[in-house]
Amino acid sequence: MKFDGFETLAIHAGQEPDAGTGAVVVPIYQTSTYAQDGVGGLRQGYEYSRTGNPTRAALEECLAALEDGVRGLAFASGMAAEDTLLRTVLSPGDHIVIPGDAYGGTFRLVSKVFERWGVSWDAVDQSDNDAVRAAIRPQTKVVWTETPTNPLLNITDIEAVAQIAHDAGALHVVDNTFASPYLQRPLTLGADVVVHSTTKYLGGHSDVVGGALVTSDAELGERLAFHQNTMGAVAGPFDSWLTLRGAKTLGVRMDRHSANAEKVVAALEGHPAVSHVYYPGLDSHPGHKVAERQMRSFGGMVSFSLRDGEKAALKMCERTQVFTLGESLGGVESLIEHPGRMTHASTAGSPLEVSADLVRISVGIESGDDLVADLLQALES
Structure with a gap:
């Protein structure tokens, strides 16, 4: 068999x-x-x-x-x-x-x-x-x-x-x-x-x-x-x-990454400090229908832009307590980073340059409620 x-x-x-x-x-x-x-x-x-x-x-x-x-x-x-x-x-x-x-x-x-x-x-x-x-x-x-x-x-x-x-x-x-x-x-x-x-x-x-x-x-x-x-x-x-x-353990971890990411996205969407959330699980995402067709679920990666620009993005990266400031992704622990100054610094000055107001997070498998609470406190001015 x-x-x-x-x-x-x-x-x-x-x-x-x-x-x-x-x-x-x-x-x-x-x-x-x-x-x-x-x-x-x-x-x-x-x-x-x-x-x-x-x-x-x-x-x-x-x-x-x-x-x-x-x-x-x-x-x-x-x-x-x-x-x-x-x-x-x-x-x-x-x-x-x-x-x-x-x-x-x-x-x-x-x-x-x-x-x-x-x-x-x-x-x-x-x-x-x-x-x-x-x-x-x-x-x-x-x-x-x-x-x-x-x-x-x-x-x-x-x-x-x-x-x-x-x-x-x-x-x-x-x-x-x-x-x-x-x-x-x-x-x-x-x-x-x-x-x-x-x-x-x-x-x-x-x-x-x-x-x-x-x-x-x-x-x-x-x-x-x-x-x-x-x-x-x-x-x-x-x-x-x-x-x-x-x-x-990839399968069980990805289920949890995806579920936690959906909780995080729900909290970020509509937050007054956030101007845009990038996540293919959102109905408003231009690639949502394609992602729905070719993916089992939408994963643990989320990016978002802050209304007050680079200063606010950098401040948020420094304020999280559960999310660790780090340049990788996909681990069991949640990570946060500023792509423009970190993972995508090599694109500066090129057509691929990343906006300075962008924050990228890798949503881990901790308590989803704790992750949401951490991001919300980090967004407080």
Whole structure:
């Protein structure tokens, strides 16, 4: 009998009890090298841990199952995963389309590294299919999507944009970090590759840095694996083990993140100090219908603008007591940040520059009532 419920896969995919001891948790294979069965003879496929490690292999199999892909690859960070992917599929003279409010690290990688390598790029509002189509050039090899985007929570119709990319002979890549595979599976909607910062929701406990690629294309998976080994920015065995541990509870955590976010949004909407709330679960959000169709629920990320501008935003970030001022997201603890001066500072002076009145929060799994109370007291003048 085949079991394919998400929560079951998260706990069991790639994680059979250890054959030697019966241990139900994958061991940490903290080793760099492996004894060989003769010259050139691998023992169970392993020779050197940059090329392959049993703990990392378990994580990669689990990630592929969670995203309904055929190949998963684990990296030392989300940016290492992005860099490896782009160096695999792009060459000088190629063109990439990125979101108009892309994550600052992605923007920096494309504009400061790949542009110097001869890759051109355009940033467009990918909630507008016509804008994506208009940005395509003969040289376009990748359409890079975030949905929801970071930090404005814009929504892209994955199925539609995948078709636009494929009609142009380009790959469609989706950064699924904000949604996680529990809330959204881009590969099932037509995307070619999914990217994750596993530091965030997949790890879930703010104690590990990692990244991942998952693809539904076996041949592309082989090319990515070649570059993963060649470039070497792989996830270590302990980091892989921590990420596997986090993935086991992803489903129940995402349910709580989403439920708490809805409480927070209800409190922020209509508050006199708040001029706008960005959250795809709101009926007023322009991408709500698309998000409702392609997501299980709307996630734990919320952004909002303050009427009194940057000064009020900075003050609020300093006043919270349960929300910790920090530059990450997706952990069990709630975080607050000022994107313009923190995660998206690299976009200053560019078309992707973030408004100074914007605050971004990662809603954790604490008491929802406590989170609401903390934000309300921090908004008091």
